[in-house]
Amino acid sequence: MSLKRIYAAVGAAIAGVILLFVLFTSWYTLDESDQAVILTFGKAEETVTDSGLHFKLPWPIQKVEKLAKETxxxxxxxxxxxxxxxxxxxxxxxxxxxxxxxxxxxxxxxxxxxxxxxxxxxxxxxxxxxxxxxxxxxxxxxxxxxxxxxxxxxxxxxxxxxxxxxxxxxxxxxxxxxxxxxxxxxxxNEEVRSAFTAVTDARETMNTKLNEAKKYENQRMNEAEGERSAIISKAEGEKAARLETARGDVAVFNELYTEYKNSPDVTRERLTIETLEQVLPGTEIYIMNDDGNTMKYFPIRTMEKEAPKPSENTEGDE
CATH class of the missing domain: 3.30.479.30 (Band 7 domain)
Structure with missing residues (x-):
């Protein structure tokens, strides 16, 4: 075998290796959880985020740096x-x-x-x-x-x-x-934790007591407000009633005054009698037409009680 053929065979083998290397380094794949940066002679060119098979220039012209996309x-x-x-x-x-x-x-x-x-x-x-x-x-x-x-x-x-x-x-x-x-x-440490827990418990107890006191305060305030409203309503009612009574009294007085102007003597006597009826209810009044120098005593009601009834007299006669 000649030296020329040997060189040719070695060259073909080297070319085949180079071709395989070029083909092998010209393709890369990305998973769904990956992203890649294409480096051309060490300089970042583009970012690839799509999953699948991708083409690039062979090494050392271009290189792929894969990074994760997930959290x-x-x-x-x-x-x-x-x-x-x-x-x-x-x-x-x-x-x-x-x-x-x-x-x-x-x-x-x-x-x-x-x-x-x-x-x-x-x-x-x-x-x-x-x-x-x-x-x-x-x-x-x-x-x-x-x-x-x-x-x-x-x-x-x-x-x-x-x-x-x-x-x-x-x-x-x-x-x-x-x-x-x-x-x-x-x-x-445990000692500090225990002390802090005690302080926290005391604070919670304090907050609970404060909340209870606030609740009681609000309850009493509501009750006092209700009592205040009731008293005010009652006072308003009494005020209205007294005003109406006063208006009625004024109307009566005006009528009496009109009558008094028309008949002073008669009105004066009628007022006197009505006053005596109010001051001495149930008392029998006798009006005597004399000068009043002697005291009169008329036990008329006592005599009426002592007088025999007609039926009693009838029975006695029998």
Missing amino acids: KSLEFGYKEGGDEGELSDETKMITGDENIVLADLVVQWRITDPKKYLFNADNPEEVLYDATSASLRSIIGSSKIDDALTSGKAEIEGNVRELLTSLMEKYDVGISILAVKLKDVELP
Whole structure:
């Protein structure tokens, strides 16, 4: 076999290998959960998000960097390689009223700009972790311990998310924050937890007593308001009745006055008799036409009682 044929065979083999390499590196596939950035001589050209088979120029002209589209979770505050639920020292934070608490959370995030994610930072996830730590410490540091341990967690979560989102937009690494969830906020040891629990129980008892007192106050206020309304209504009724009585008395007086002007003597005598009837009810009045120098005594009613009845006289005669 001649040397020329050997060279030809080797060349054909090399060409075949190159052709296979070109064909192999000119196609790539994407799953539904993936997205890709096409790099041409190391420069980002375009972002591909459609799943399926795609064509590109062979390596080293173009290269594909695949990134996930699904939502990822960042757990802040847990020791790497430690037992489940074991917290790291960085979870110790100081509240705004100078108390120490242990706080950990979970951040839901997603890559929304693959180009920035690949080239704007060496380690975008480390940037996210540091920003999460700074945001949580800042918000906890401006909150009171009561809010951090009880009813203020939702507000703290919202503030942490808002601050973390602004930081990631400032760093511009292609990451978007979807949600922030505080998992645990607790005191550093059992003794402190017991003391805080006692204080919390006392506060709840105080609030219960205050609510009961407020309820009793409202009840008594309502009752007093009802009594006040009843008294006012009664007074208004009496006022109206007295006004009507006064109007009637005025009308009667006016009529009497008219009669008096017409017949003074007769009206005066009639008023005198009516007054005596009102002052001495049931008393028999005898009007004597004399000068009144002698006292008269007429036991007429007594004599009537002592007089025998006609039936009695009839029986006596028999």
